Amino acid sequence: MVYAENSGRASGRLAGLQKSMSEPLSAREPALHAMLRSETAAAHSRLESVLALLDPPLTRERFLTVLQGFWGFHRVWEPLLAERRELAALLTGRSKLAILEHDLEALGMTRAGIEALPLCLEASRLGGSAMRMLGGVYVLEGSTLGGQVIGKALQGAAWVPENGLQYFNPYGARTGAMWRTLRAALDTASAPAADEEIISGAQDSFALLQDWLGGRLSK
Numbered sequence: 001m002v003y004a005e006n007s008g009r010a011s012g013r014l015a016g017l018q019k020s021m022s023e024p025l026s027a028r029e030p031a032l033h034a035m036l037r038s039e040t041a042a043a044h045s046r047l048e049s050v051l052a053l054l055d056p057p058l059t060r061e062r063f064l065t066v067l068q069g070f071w072g073f074h075r076v077w078e079p080l081l082a083e084r085r086e087l088a089a090l091l092t093g094r095s096k097l098a099i100l101e102h103d104l105e106a107l108g109m110t111r112a113g114i115e116a117l118p119l120c121l122e123a124s125r126l127g128g129s130a131m132r133m134l135g136g137v138y139v140l141e142g143s144t145l146g147g148q149v150i151g152k153a154l155q156g157a158a159w160v161p162e163n164g165l166q167y168f169n170p171y172g173a174r175t176g177a178m179w180r181t182l183r184a185a186l187d188t189a190s191a192p193a194a195d196e197e198i199i200s201g202a203q204d205s206f207a208l209l210q211d212w213l214g215g216r217l218s219k
């Protein structure tokens with residue numbers, strides 16, 4: 001599923017500018033968000049393809065491997081995020097570790113088994129400036145939007161536990177509100193130098209997830 005047309009950095013900026021010139025002020029999309037979407041569209045499509053969560057049949061094994069991979073990522077990524085006091089207000093209520101652990105246990109894993117899972121140590125490369133990390137937050141929070149589609153695919157799977165799996169739909173009815181808060185934080189952070197860092201942080205996050213999750217799925 002392609003959710004935005006891919007384009008290079010220059011054409012992405014141009015498209016954003018053209019859009020903003022042809023629309024009334026109230027309907028304008030904040031330029032940073034439009035750029036983030038276009039600059040990561042190809043990476044999103046690649047990740048979507050490698051996860052193949054919408055390719056039937058969605059097996060328990062595939063979904064478990066994906067969740068285990070995300071646990072290994074978040075276990076390294078979230079402590080790094082917690083060091084960034086500038087992001088603390090935005091990150092309140094967005095941790096996915098407990099949710100992942102809930103899902104993994106619901107799929108039959110023990111606490112000890114979860115703690116023994118491989119860690120994505122490369123995620124430490126995504127640390128650094130708060131702006132780069134904000135790009136990563138954009139990527140990980142975006143998965144809750146695609147999660148609405150993935151949730152529907154899960155509904156048809158016989159192996160899904162009775163109380164459901166929550167990683168891709170952690171916010172339920174609050175999904176839209178949580179995304180709007182993130183968009184507002186992007187608007188606030190936006191400035192020419194910050195935009196470059198946020199976009200490169202988002203691109204690096206997608207690339208890292210692609211390698212990490214793709215590698216685990218191909219074993």
Ligand code: HEM
Nearest residue numbers: 001003037048051052053054138139140142143145146149
């Ligand atoms: C098979 C898996 C996936 C599918 C089918 C999927 C599908 C989608 C869809 C349909 C949207 C647009 C939602 C909307 O505009 O309301 C979306 C947005 C997004 N997804 Fe995914 N997604 C998947 C996996 C992921 C993953 C694993 C990540 C990151 C870890 C991710 C990151 C994003 C981001 C950042 C956006 C927001 C784009 C924007 O700025 O509007 N997606 N996804």
